[in-house]
Amino acid sequence: MTAGVELADVTMDFAKYRAVDNVSVKVNPGEFFSFLGPSGCGKTTILRMVSGFIEPTQGKVLIGDQDMKGIGPNKRPTAMIFQNLALFPLMTVWENISFGLEVRGVDKATRRKRAEELLNLVELPGVGERFASQLSGGQRQRVAIARALAVEPQVMLLDEPLSALDLKLRQHMRAELRAIQKRTNVTFIYITHDQGEALAMSDRVAVMSRGQIQQVDVPQKIYNTPANGFVASFVGENNKYSGQLTSIAKGQGKFKTDVGEFAVTLGEGVNQDSKCRLYVRPEHVDFSAKPKAGENAIPVTVESVSFEGNFATVHMRDKQGHKLAAEVRNDPLNPPPQAGTSTNITFDQDKALALLDSEAVAYEEKD
Amino acid sequence: MSELFRRYGSGLTYTAIALTAFWLLVLVIFPYAGLFEQSFRPYLPVTEINGPNDHYYIDNYLKLFSNSQDMTFGIGSLDVTIPIPIHLWVFFITIVYSSLATLIVFAICYPIAYCLAKVLKPSLLPTYLLLLVIPLWVSELMRSFSWYIILSLKGPLTIVLQTLGIITDPIHWTWGMNGYSGIMVGLVYTYILFMLFPMYNAMTSLDSNQIEAAEDLGAGIFRKHWRVILPHCKPGIASGCVTVFMLSASSLLVPNLLASPKSRWFTEVIQQWMFETHDWNAGAAYAFILLFTCTLFVTVMMRVFKVGFADIAK
Numbered sequence: 001m002t003a004g005v006e007l008a009d010v011t012m013d014f015a016k017y018r019a020v021d022n023v024s025v026k027v028n029p030g031e032f033f034s035f036l037g038p039s040g041c042g043k044t045t046i047l048r049m050v051s052g053f054i055e056p057t058q059g060k061v062l063i064g065d066q067d068m069k070g071i072g073p074n075k076r077p078t079a080m081i082f083q084n085l086a087l088f089p090l091m092t093v094w095e096n097i098s099f100g101l102e103v104r105g106v107d108k109a110t111r112r113k114r115a116e117e118l119l120n121l122v123e124l125p126g127v128g129e130r131f132a133s134q135l136s137g138g139q140r141q142r143v144a145i146a147r148a149l150a151v152e153p154q155v156m157l158l159d160e161p162l163s164a165l166d167l168k169l170r171q172h173m174r175a176e177l178r179a180i181q182k183r184t185n186v187t188f189i190y191i192t193h194d195q196g197e198a199l200a201m202s203d204r205v206a207v208m209s210r211g212q213i214q215q216v217d218v219p220q221k222i223y224n225t226p227a228n229g230f231v232a233s234f235v236g237e238n239n240k241y242s243g244q245l246t247s248i249a250k251g252q253g254k255f256k257t258d259v260g261e262f263a264v265t266l267g268e269g270v271n272q273d274s275k276c277r278l279y280v281r282p283e284h285v286d287f288s289a290k291p292k293a294g295e296n297a298i299p300v301t302v303e304s305v306s307f308e309g310n311f312a313t314v315h316m317r318d319k320q321g322h323k324l325a326a327e328v329r330n331d332p333l334n335p336p337p338q339a340g341t342s343t344n345i346t347f348d349q350d351k352a353l354a355l356l357d358s359e360a361v362a363y364e365e366k367d
Numbered sequence: 368m369s370e371l372f373r374r375y376g377s378g379l380t381y382t383a384i385a386l387t388a389f390w391l392l393v394l395v396i397f398p399y400a401g402l403f404e405q406s407f408r409p410y411l412p413v414t415e416i417n418g419p420n421d422h423y424y425i426d427n428y429l430k431l432f433s434n435s436q437d438m439t440f441g442i443g444s445l446d447v448t449i450p451i452p453i454h455l456w457v458f459f460i461t462i463v464y465s466s467l468a469t470l471i472v473f474a475i476c477y478p479i480a481y482c483l484a485k486v487l488k489p490s491l492l493p494t495y496l497l498l499l500v501i502p503l504w505v506s507e508l509m510r511s512f513s514w515y516i517i518l519s520l521k522g523p524l525t526i527v528l529q530t531l532g533i534i535t536d537p538i539h540w541t542w543g544m545n546g547y548s549g550i551m552v553g554l555v556y557t558y559i560l561f562m563l564f565p566m567y568n569a570m571t572s573l574d575s576n577q578i579e580a581a582e583d584l585g586a587g588i589f590r591k592h593w594r595v596i597l598p599h600c601k602p603g604i605a606s607g608c609v610t611v612f613m614l615s616a617s618s619l620l621v622p623n624l625l626a627s628p629k630s631r632w633f634t635e636v637i638q639q640w641m642f643e644t645h646d647w648n649a650g651a652a653y654a655f656i657l658l659f660t661c662t663l664f665v666t667v668m669m670r671v672f673k674v675g676f677a678d679i680a681k
Contacts, residue, residue, distance in 0.1 A: 053579060073582045080583045086576035090598045099594070100584035151584055 002187050003064030003077060003154035004029040005050055010059035012045050012211075019045040020056070021211035027189060027204075029064075032181050034190040034198040037208035038234065043191045046208075047157050050189060052076045063155060074103075079153035081161045085144040087132040093119070093143050094128035100151035118146040122180065138169045145180060155187045162197065174201055195235045199223065207231045227268045228356045232279045239285070239324050241278040245354060248272055255354050259318050262296045267355035276354045282313065284351035285326035287337055288344050296352060297344045300324060302337050312336050316345070406651035427652035431455050454636055458656070461633040462664060464547050465615040468554040469562075472611050473604065475555070476562045481596070484570035485578065503560050511624045514553050518625065539627070546629030553621035558614050562607035569603025570596070602678035609665050616661050633657055 005027040012020040020042040027033040035043040048054045049061055052073035061068045063077060079100070088096050095102075097118055098111035106114070112128070119125050122142035132140055141161060148156055158177075162170045178201045181188045192198050198205045199219040206216045207230070215227035226232040233240070243257035248266060255264045255278050262278065270276055291297035300316040307330075314326045314336050326345060328336040337343050371380045407423045415421065435450040483495060502510065517524050518540035528534045541549025573596060581595045597604075622632030637657070640650035669676070 051583060053582075073579070074585045074587060078583070080580070082576045082580060084574070084576055086574060086580040088577060088580070088595060091594075099581070099586070102594075103585040103587070103590055147584070 001077075001152065001154050002029045002185050004031075005155055005187065005189065006060075006062040006065075007046065007049075008060040008062065010046075010049065010056045010061065012042070012049060012054065013057045018211055020049070022059070023211070023213055024059075025206055025213060025216055027187060029187055030185045032178065032188045032190065032201055032203045034192060034202040034205045035208055036192055036195060036198040036205050036235070038193055041208040042211040043208050044159060047080070047159055047189065047191050050155070051078050051080045051157050077154040078157055079148035079151050079155075080157040081144050081148050081159065083159045083161065083163060085132075085140055085161065087140060087144060087147070089132060091131075092128065093130050093132060093135070096132065096143060097128075097147045097150050099147065104151075114150065115146070118150055119143075121149065121183075122146045122176075137165050138173060141165065141173055142176075145177070149180075149184065149186075153186060155189060156181075158188060158190045160192050160194075162192075163194070170197075177201060199235070207235060209234070225267070226279075226353070226355060229277055229279070232353065232355050237282050237325065237327075238279045239282065240280075241322070243278060245270070245272060245274065245276065252349065253354060255352075258320050259298050259322070262352055263349040264352045264354040265350050267353050269356055270354055274354075275357045277357060279353045279355055280347045280351060282325045282327040283311075284347050285324075285345045286347065287314075287326070287328075288346045291344045291346050295346050296349065297346045298324070299342065299344050302339050302341045302343065304339050305336055402651045403655060405648050406655055408648055410646040410648045427649045428656065430649055431458065431653065431656060454633075454653075457631045457636055458633045458660070460631065461616055461657075462660070464550065465554075465612050468551055468558070468615045469608050469612045471551065471555050472559050472562045473608060476559060476566050476607065477604075480563055480566040480570050480600075481592075483567050484573075485575065499560065499563065507557055507620055510557055511553050511621050514549070514556060515624045518549055518552065541625055541627040542629070546627035549625035549627060550622050550630055550632070553625040554615045554618060557618070557621055558611045561610040561614065562604075565603040565606040565610075566600060567603075569600040573599045601672070601674055605669060605672065605674040605678065608668075612665065613661055617657065 007023050007025050010020055010023045011018065023042075023046065035046060037043050045054070049056050050063070050068075052068065052071060052075075055069065068076060088099065091099070094112060094115035097115040098106070101111045101114060115128055116125070119128060122145050124139055124142045124146070127135065127139065127143075132143060135143065144161065162173050162177075165173060174197060177188075177190075190198070190201065199222070202219055204216060204218055205222050207214045207222060207227075209230050215222060215231045217227075222231065222235055226235065229240070232238050241255075241257040241259070243255055245264075245266075246254045246256045246261065248254075248271065251266050253264055253266055253270075255262050255276075257278065264278060267276070288295075288297065298318050300318050303315045303317055305315070306313050310330050312328050312330060314328060316324045316326065318324060324345065326336075371383075375383075406427050407425060408421060409424065409426070411418070411420055431454050432452045434453050436453045436456075437448050438451045438456065439446055439448045441447075483492065487495065516522055519525075520537050520539060522540075524540060525534070525537045529537075540552075544551060577595055577599070578591060581591045586594065617634060618632070619634040619638060622630065622635060626632075633653070634657070637650050637653045640646050640653060644650075
């Protein structure tokens with residue numbers, strides 16, 4: 001069994017601030033859906049409203065088309081995996097996993113058997129008699145997943161469960177979680193501030209900021225056609241320029257900055273009078289000693305090059321002193337320009353996006 | 368030890384050790400040892416102490432088993448009469464009612480501790496804790512006396528209930544529970560905080576996510592407490608129970624003030640030996656019987672509930 005989740009005009013007010021501001025989103029049954037955003041953006045509040053630990057101030061939470069108002073967390077068809085996992089330290093692994101079944105009055109022999117099946121599912125057989133404290137971080141992770149799956153939830157809620165693991169294990173567990181989700185076909189709602197996790201695992205991602213959803217889409221669209229400046233800066237890296245549009249036609253236009261005018265592609269909802277900025281991803285930047293006439297080009301001076309294996313990041317400044325970055329694939333025959341060289345960067349019109357300044361500029365202003 | 372010297376220098380360290388040794392030896396071990404030694408000697412006039420009649424024996428301890436009185440118990444429709452040494456019976460009653468007081472204190476403290484630790488807003492907590500602690504600043508004597516006044520036959524409690532029309536005739540509040548109701552009220556009120564604070568500490572150390580995880584997996588209120596919260600708090604509860612039980616069993620003031628015509632407490636027997644009969648030797652023997660038996664009882668109970676002494680010290 002799997003069920004969709006719908007938030008309809010949901011607002012959550014705490015004593016001093018509005019954590020979630022009029023959010024509406026539909027998660028499809030069997031989908032791996034992520035809420036991605038910086039800390040304090042309201043994503044955890046959303047998860048807690050779905051699980052039933054808090055009730056929204058306004059709006060409805062529906063699970064499988066059923067309004068969840070007044071239904072406590074112990075009566076909802078959801079299971080949560082906590083950030084710190086919250087395994088019961090005084091119970092053995094198998095007692096932990098079968099706790100949900102114990103609540104439902106299942107007899108001990110059946111519970112023991114079911115716990116072992118679930119341990120097999122998460123590829124951790126034979127540790128049933130141990131305590132959580134005797135397991136490694138990754139193993140505990142699997143136990144938490146098994147415990148949540150034991151109650152056969154229709155919706156699984158995951159609150160940054162991988163954040164405590166080291167990088168290698170985290171990458172491994174990403175694939176693992178995704179595989180378990182596919183195998184069980186349970187709806188997964190995943191909360192994270194790590195864009196890599198969200199993009200790699202999810203069917204769809206909702207990018208959040210200041211209690212509002214900025215964009216909901218498949219990972220490729222989130223990355224390639226961000227809805228606004230916040231999404232462009234929060235997901236991945238971007239070079240950005242302030243300025244204004246001088247002319248527009250058919251989704252394209254000219255954008256004037258203090259280092260010249262560029263041909264750009266217009267983002268969602270951009271028109272002549274929009275307050276917008278120009279965004280170019282570092283990997284879409286090329287170098288050219290003599291750019292062609294009419295091509296988007298900016299004269300720059302290379303400040304430093306950091307080599308990171310499969311690619312190198314070139315840090316530069318333009319004549320106005322703006323910082324710029326370019327990512328160049330590692331190619332020993334065609335190395336990136338050395339520090340100190342003066343050259344030009346070029347970028348295609350379809351990779352230069354004029355995007356609306358979102359209200360959520362806090363994240364941008366920080367750096 | 369070398370760490371102590373390194374940190375505080377030899378002067379401060381030796382002073383600290385000397386003070387601890389003084390406290391332990393002069394204020395604890397020597398008086399107890401003296402009393403313990405006396406408990407094995409006969410009660411003699413001052414002139415005969417260390418004389419030919421002075422010797423070691425265990426008669427003082429055996430006095431507990433003398434003075435049998437016929438006690439009648441109703442078992443179903445059957446009345447059984449057994450001769451039971453009266454002091455032994457008082458001792459047994461003391462243990463039973465001390466356990467009962469401990470149970471009542473536990474039942475009252477658990478929900479309070481849970482609310483303080485997990486339900487109430489943290490901003491209000493200092494106020495509540497202060498309100499709870501203030502009664503502890505008043506002397507035990509005053510607190511017991513105030514209950515003595517409240518529970519007296521024509522005291523405030525009776526008057527209030529009569530005015531409200533709930534009762535018509537005055538009630539002997541201390542005569543209930545076979546004559547132990549007043550003592551129970553006094554013990555519970557006097558020692559409740561000794562349970563509340565260890566329990567509260569244990570509850571605050573529980574990760575709230577654990578409670579939420581239990582709820583999320585479907586646990587109702589009973590199972591949530593029984594399987595997750597109570598096991599976590601067991602050391603705190605045990606520590607509180609031991610303290611309340613020991614203090615109750617050895618309380619003298621409360622059973623004295625809030626007594627009824629039918630109630631007796633083992634500490635009163637000790638007091639009678641020492642200050643009425645002036646037989647300090649028998650009194651000392653009885654005091655050690657109380658100490659050792661209570662310790663044994665607590666040890667057994669801790670075995671039963673599977674708590675280690677090391678857990679309590681945490």
